[in-house]
Amino acid sequence: MNKFKSGNNKPNIGIVGATGLVGRTFLQVIQERNLEYNELFLFASEKSAGAVIEYNGKKYTVQEATPNLFENLDIALFSAGGSTSLKLAPFAAENKCIVIDNSSAWRMANAVPLVVPEVNPEAINKHKYIIANPNCSTIQLVAALKPLSDKYGLKRVVCSTYQSISGAGQKGIDKLYRELEGNLDDTKPIAYSTLFHSFDEGEDFTNEEIKMINETRKIMSLPDLPIAVTCVRVPTIGGHGESVNVELNSEFEISDVMKLIANTSGLVLMDSPARDIYPTPAIVDGTDPVYVGRIRRDDSVENGLYLWVVADNVRKGAATNAVQIAELIINEKI
Numbered sequence: 001m002n003k004f005k006s007g008n009n010k011p012n013i014g015i016v017g018a019t020g021l022v023g024r025t026f027l028q029v030i031q032e033r034n035l036e037y038n039e040l041f042l043f044a045s046e047k048s049a050g051a052v053i054e055y056n057g058k059k060y061t062v063q064e065a066t067p068n069l070f071e072n073l074d075i076a077l078f079s080a081g082g083s084t085s086l087k088l089a090p091f092a093a094e095n096k097c098i099v100i101d102n103s104s105a106w107r108m109a110n111a112v113p114l115v116v117p118e119v120n121p122e123a124i125n126k127h128k129y130i131i132a133n134p135n136c137s138t139i140q141l142v143a144a145l146k147p148l149s150d151k152y153g154l155k156r157v158v159c160s161t162y163q164s165i166s167g168a169g170q171k172g173i174d175k176l177y178r179e180l181e182g183n184l185d186d187t188k189p190i191a192y193s194t195l196f197h198s199f200d201e202g203e204d205f206t207n208e209e210i211k212m213i214n215e216t217r218k219i220m221s222l223p224d225l226p227i228a229v230t231c232v233r234v235p236t237i238g239g240h241g242e243s244v245n246v247e248l249n250s251e252f253e254i255s256d257v258m259k260l261i262a263n264t265s266g267l268v269l270m271d272s273p274a275r276d277i278y279p280t281p282a283i284v285d286g287t288d289p290v291y292v293g294r295i296r297r298d299d300s301v302e303n304g305l306y307l308w309v310v311a312d313n314v315r316k317g318a319a320t321n322a323v324q325i326a327e328l329i330i331n332e333k334i
């Protein structure tokens with residue numbers, strides 16, 4: 001069956017934001033996972049138009065992303081910031097090109113599925129040509145919570161993040177290296193320090209905290225889930241860490257939780273404190289799973305559990321999750 005504009009069963013794929021940190025990682029992940037495509041097109045802003053990217057033995061010229069580029073595309077992977085997505089995704093949808101968007105622009109729109117393939121793949125069915133990739137910190141949190149929610153039920157979740165500066169894109173990484181070389185930013189250094197994300201006028205919570213709360217409830221279909229979040233940027237590169245404290249609805253044994261995590265697809269149990277084995281940003285850097293360690297009972301509440309959850313924010317938190325969504329679409333697995 002020919003189901004794509006290409007005229008065969010392989011889609012024409014575009015990457016919008018191909019020169020950025022996530023865009024470049026899309027290319028790596030597509031290659032590693034052998035995602036089949038008919039033709040590939042790379043887009044960025046006017047600034048990078050004309051740049052040549054060599055990929056899989058072929059030279060691609062980056063084009064400026066404009067509204068007319070979707071006519072011939074089946075799937076567009078967006079990682080070019082919220083304003084670009086807001087502006088261009090509707091043109092893609094009009095042209096029956098499925099957008100998988102990494103920005104926060106569409107995540108909370110009712111008609112837009114917000115998808116983590118290990119958690120709510122069925123949500124993709126409802127798409128109207130725009131599918132949102134959740135926030136990087138949310139993806140790893142819900143991946144770890146899902147098996148616990150299914151088996152024991154969630155009563156309350158508390159999460160504090162230790163987020164890599166790579167979450168701020170290439171410019172975040174460049175800033176950290178610059179500062180480590182001695183050029184400390186006077187106003188908001190990240191080297192030897194921590195930062196909060198931005199606040200909207202009149203808000204006590206940062207944008208990132210609000211995103212994590214709302215997105216977790218949407219993805220898990222738990223609109224009333226009690227959840228408390230504090231998001232912090234730390235001077236690491238390679239992955240986000242999350243200290244997660246969960247109150248479950250029913251009793252559990254730590255050994256059963258360990259088995260559950262170890263047997264859940266997409267999760268890796270890394271928890272041997274006596275041997276200093278636990279996940280860190282350096283360990284997870286460049287890999288796709290969500291790693292869980294420091295699993296402990298929290299006796300301060302009924303059925304309380306501690307977890308330490310780490311994942312590469314640029315891969316599972318962005319590119320890999322989006323490519324997994326594309327795989328589900330291409331393979332019609334759902």
Ligand SMILES: NC(=O)c1ccc[n+]([C@@H]2O[C@H](COP(=O)([O-])OP(=O)(O)OC[C@H]3O[C@@H](n4cnc5c(N)ncnc54)[C@H](OP(=O)(O)O)[C@@H]3O)[C@@H](O)[C@H]2O)c1
Pocket residue numbers: 016017018019020021022023043044045046047048049065078079080081082084102103104135136166167168169170171313314317318
């Ligand atoms: N980094 C992460 O961990 C992470 C995780 C989840 C989601 N995200 C989201 O993914 C998106 C990209 O993040 P990033 O980390 O890859 O940022 P980045 O390294 O700064 O890259 C930004 C990309 O967007 C392109 N771009 C900027 N303005 C554009 C425009 N008007 N039209 C077309 N392309 C434009 C840039 O192209 P030029 O080369 O032309 O400037 C570049 O390719 C953001 O929405 C971010 O929130 C990032």
